Amino acid sequence: MTRILVLIVGLAIIGFIIWWFFGNHEVAETTATVSDNNQSVDVEVKGGYSPEVITLKKGVPAVLNFTRKDASSCLDRVVFSDFGINEELPQNEQETIKIDTSKAGEFQWACGMDMFHGKLIIK
Amino acid sequence: MTITKRFWISLIFSLPMLVGMIMMPFGWMLPGGNWTQLILTTVVMAVSARPFMQSAWSSFQKHHSNMDTLVAIGTATAYIYSIYAMFTSQAVFFESAAFVVTFVLLGQVFEERMRNNASNAIEKLVDLQAKEAEVMRDGELVKIPLSEVVTGDIIRVKPGQKVAVDGVITEGNSTIDESMVTGESMPVDKTVGDKVIGSTMNSTGTFMFKAEKVGSDTMLSQIVDLVKKAQNSHAPIQNLTDKVSEIFVPVVLILSILTFLVWYVIIGATLANALIFAVSVVVIACPCALGLATPTALMVGTGRGAKMGILIKNGEVLEEVSDVKTVVFDKTGTITKGKPEVTDVIGDDKQVLSIAAGLEESSEHPLATAIFDKAKLLQISKAAINGFQAIEGKGVKATINNQTAFVGNDKLLDDVKIDSELKNEMIRLQNEAKTVVFVGLGDKIVGLIAIQDAPKETSKEAIATLKARGLRTVMLTGDNQRVAQAIADEVGIDDVIADVLPSDKADHVQALQANGKVAFVGDGINDAPALTIADVGIAMGSGTDIAIESGGIVLVKNDLRDVAKALELSKKTFNRIKLNLFWAFIYNVLGIPVAAGLFFAIGLTLSPELAGLAMAFSSLSVVTSSVLLNKAKITGDVKVA
Missing domain, CATH: 3.40.50.1000 (HAD superfamily/HAD-like)
Incomplete structure (x- = not known):
C-alpha cells in the first residue's frame, strides 16, 4: 500500500516538474524609458535575470545595470557574445554595461556558463 | 562569502566524518555518534551549502533550473532523510551530504581560478600601453597622461620607452620591437615617414612622431576589441549544448525520481538504498562541464592566436x-x-644603375621608383646628366660625360645593337615574366635591369x-x-x-x-x-x-607562413572543443546509468560522495584541457618529405 502511494506521489512530482519547467510561462519584459537621450534598465540577477527580455530604442545610448544578488558561481559573469562583452558581476554590486544600440536586431545574453539566457531587442 | 571560504569551512567540518569512515573497520567510532555527524553536517549545510539552496530556489521561482538545483536537491535529500533515519533508528548518511558539498565546492574553486586564467590573457594586452607620453605643447616637451594625447600631437620617444599611440615618425630613427602587437620577433628599423604602432617598445634611438590614431582607434585597441568579440562569440557547435542545458536539469530530476521509484516500488529495495541511488543520479549529472567545453577552448585558442599575430574573429x-x-x-x-622591384641587373651593376637612375629621375616611368630603391640599396649615386629628351614610345636619352646614354623598352632594339650574350639573358628574364629595361651607352646596350613584383x-x-x-x-x-x-x-x-x-x-x-x-x-x-x-x-x-x-582571420604579420599556422591553430582549437564536449557527454551518459544502479548486478555502483567527486572532476578536466591548448604545438612548418 505504501509503495503504491509512493509511486503515485513520485509520478505526480514528475508531472509537476514537466509542467513547471517546460510549460509556457510568462517572462518578465521591460522596455527602456528614454530620458535626456539616454536609456537605462536595471537588471536583477537572482536565479536568472529579471527582466529577461529588454527592449531598447535604436540609436539612443543605453546602459544596463546588472546587480547580482545570487551567490551562485553560475551567474558570476554576463556575456553578450554579439558585442564582445564579458563582464564579471561582483555579488551585490551594480555593474554598468554600455550597449551599442546602433544596429537593430535581437541579441542574446547569457551567464558565463551559458545556462541562463536573456534577450535584448533593439528597434 | 567567497567560494574558497565556503570550501574550507565545509572541508574542515567534513574531515572528522571522513576520519570516522576510514577508522570504522578498526573499531573506532566518532565520539557522539550520529549526534556529532548531525551537528557537523548542519554547519556545512547552513554555511557552505546555503547559497546553493538560495540560488536553486530563486531559479525555481523563475521556472529555471541550474547546477545549483541539482546540488541543493541532492544534498538536502540526503540530509533530511538522515535526520528522519536518525530518529527512527536506521542507518544515516549525513557524510554523503557533507562530502558532496565539499567536492562540488572544490571543483568550483579550481574552475574559478582556471576560468580567470583563460580570460585574463587579453586584458594583459591592454596593460601593455604606455601610461604617459612626452608631447610637444607650445613649443615645449611636457609629460602628459596617455588619455590626453590627441591626434596631431608631436611625441618624443626615448630609448627603452614605449610608443604611446599610432603615428608616423617625423624626426630621427630607431629600431622598434613590435612583437607585442604583430608577434614578429625581430626588431624593425624605422625612420622618418615610417609608421609606428602604439604600445611597441623603442630600443635604440630617440625619435619624434606625429600621433595619427589615439584611444580606441589605435591598432592595439582594435585588436583587443576583435579578440574580445571572438572569445565571446558563439560557435555553432554550441547550439547543441544550449538546447541540452535548457532541458537537462529537469530531465535529470525526472530520471532520479524514476530511479527511486524503480528501486523502491518495483525491486523493493529499502528506502535508504533507493534514496542513495536517486541522490547519486542528481549529483553526478551536473551539466557545467558541457557548458564550459566550448567557451573555455575558444577563449584560450583565440587568445593564443592573438599572441602569434593571428586574429581569429569568431x-x-x-x-x-x-x-x-x-x-x-x-x-x-x-x-x-605588392610593389615592383629590381630583381636582376645584368652588366656592370654600378654603371648600369647609375645611368638608369640618372635618366629615370626626370622621367615619370612607373618603374623608376624600383630602380631608385635598388641604386640606393647598393649605394650607387646617380649619374649627372644634361640634354634630357624622350624617345617617343621607346624610352629616354641624355648626355653623360659627352656620351649619349639611353634607357627604355625593347623597341629601342630597332635602333641599337645588342650582343648575343645579353640577348640570351633578355630572353631568360622575359620567360620569367619579368619586365626588362634596357640601358645603353653610345650605340650599344651595356646592361639590362629586370623588374618584377617579386614573391x-x-x-x-x-x-x-x-x-x-x-x-x-x-x-x-x-x-x-x-x-x-x-x-x-x-x-x-x-x-x-x-x-x-x-x-x-x-x-x-x-x-x-x-x-x-x-x-x-x-x-x-x-x-x-x-x-x-x-x-x-x-x-x-x-x-x-x-x-x-x-x-574571418586576420594575419597581422603579413607573413604567408601564418596561413598554415592559422589553419592549424583553428583546427586544434575546434578539435579541442569536440574533445571537451565528448568528455562532458561521456561523464553524464556513462555516469547516470552507473549512479542509477543499472550495473548493481555486476557490483558497479556510485555512492553520492563519489558522484560529487566525479562531477567536480568533469568540470575541472574540461577547463584544464582548454588551458592546455596554450601548450599545444603549432609549428606551421611541416617539413616537406
Whole structure:
C-alpha cells in the first residue's frame, strides 16, 4: 500500500516538474524609458535575470545595470557574445554595461556558463 | 562569502566524518555518534551549502533550473532523510551530504581560478600601453597622461620607452620591437615617414612622431576589441549544448525520481538504498562541464592566436577550417610584395644603375621608383646628366660625360645593337615574366635591369607547408597568364586562374567550392567579396580596412607562413572543443546509468560522495584541457618529405 502511494506521489512530482519547467510561462519584459537621450534598465540577477527580455530604442545610448544578488558561481559573469562583452558581476554590486544600440536586431545574453539566457531587442 | 571560504569551512567540518569512515573497520567510532555527524553536517549545510539552496530556489521561482538545483536537491535529500533515519533508528548518511558539498565546492574553486586564467590573457594586452607620453605643447616637451594625447600631437620617444599611440615618425630613427602587437620577433628599423604602432617598445634611438590614431582607434585597441568579440562569440557547435542545458536539469530530476521509484516500488529495495541511488543520479549529472567545453577552448585558442599575430574573429571560422580542401590566394600583395622591384641587373651593376637612375629621375616611368630603391640599396649615386629628351614610345636619352646614354623598352632594339650574350639573358628574364629595361651607352646596350613584383621570401615555404598538409593551392589574379604562371611556378602553386576581373573573383571562389570548402587569402578592396564568400576568409593585416573587415582571420604579420599556422591553430582549437564536449557527454551518459544502479548486478555502483567527486572532476578536466591548448604545438612548418 505504501509503495503504491509512493509511486503515485513520485509520478505526480514528475508531472509537476514537466509542467513547471517546460510549460509556457510568462517572462518578465521591460522596455527602456528614454530620458535626456539616454536609456537605462536595471537588471536583477537572482536565479536568472529579471527582466529577461529588454527592449531598447535604436540609436539612443543605453546602459544596463546588472546587480547580482545570487551567490551562485553560475551567474558570476554576463556575456553578450554579439558585442564582445564579458563582464564579471561582483555579488551585490551594480555593474554598468554600455550597449551599442546602433544596429537593430535581437541579441542574446547569457551567464558565463551559458545556462541562463536573456534577450535584448533593439528597434 | 567567497567560494574558497565556503570550501574550507565545509572541508574542515567534513574531515572528522571522513576520519570516522576510514577508522570504522578498526573499531573506532566518532565520539557522539550520529549526534556529532548531525551537528557537523548542519554547519556545512547552513554555511557552505546555503547559497546553493538560495540560488536553486530563486531559479525555481523563475521556472529555471541550474547546477545549483541539482546540488541543493541532492544534498538536502540526503540530509533530511538522515535526520528522519536518525530518529527512527536506521542507518544515516549525513557524510554523503557533507562530502558532496565539499567536492562540488572544490571543483568550483579550481574552475574559478582556471576560468580567470583563460580570460585574463587579453586584458594583459591592454596593460601593455604606455601610461604617459612626452608631447610637444607650445613649443615645449611636457609629460602628459596617455588619455590626453590627441591626434596631431608631436611625441618624443626615448630609448627603452614605449610608443604611446599610432603615428608616423617625423624626426630621427630607431629600431622598434613590435612583437607585442604583430608577434614578429625581430626588431624593425624605422625612420622618418615610417609608421609606428602604439604600445611597441623603442630600443635604440630617440625619435619624434606625429600621433595619427589615439584611444580606441589605435591598432592595439582594435585588436583587443576583435579578440574580445571572438572569445565571446558563439560557435555553432554550441547550439547543441544550449538546447541540452535548457532541458537537462529537469530531465535529470525526472530520471532520479524514476530511479527511486524503480528501486523502491518495483525491486523493493529499502528506502535508504533507493534514496542513495536517486541522490547519486542528481549529483553526478551536473551539466557545467558541457557548458564550459566550448567557451573555455575558444577563449584560450583565440587568445593564443592573438599572441602569434593571428586574429581569429569568431567561433564559426574554427568550425569551417577543419574541412578546408583548397586554399586560394590573391597574387599582388598576398603572394608577392605588392610593389615592383629590381630583381636582376645584368652588366656592370654600378654603371648600369647609375645611368638608369640618372635618366629615370626626370622621367615619370612607373618603374623608376624600383630602380631608385635598388641604386640606393647598393649605394650607387646617380649619374649627372644634361640634354634630357624622350624617345617617343621607346624610352629616354641624355648626355653623360659627352656620351649619349639611353634607357627604355625593347623597341629601342630597332635602333641599337645588342650582343648575343645579353640577348640570351633578355630572353631568360622575359620567360620569367619579368619586365626588362634596357640601358645603353653610345650605340650599344651595356646592361639590362629586370623588374618584377617579386614573391615574398616566405611565400614558397608557406605554399610548400600547405601542400604537405594535402591542401590544393590556387592563385587567382587579374594579371595575365604568363606573369601569373611564372610567379606560380616560382612559389609552387598548383593551379593558376589568370585574367580574372576584380568583380569575378567571388564567382571563381564559388566555383571552387564545388570541390569542398575553400579558404581565400587576400588583402585588397577587390578581394572583399571573395573573402566574404569563401568558407574561411583570411585577410593580410597590411591590407585595406575593408578586406580586414571581410575576413574571418586576420594575419597581422603579413607573413604567408601564418596561413598554415592559422589553419592549424583553428583546427586544434575546434578539435579541442569536440574533445571537451565528448568528455562532458561521456561523464553524464556513462555516469547516470552507473549512479542509477543499472550495473548493481555486476557490483558497479556510485555512492553520492563519489558522484560529487566525479562531477567536480568533469568540470575541472574540461577547463584544464582548454588551458592546455596554450601548450599545444603549432609549428606551421611541416617539413616537406
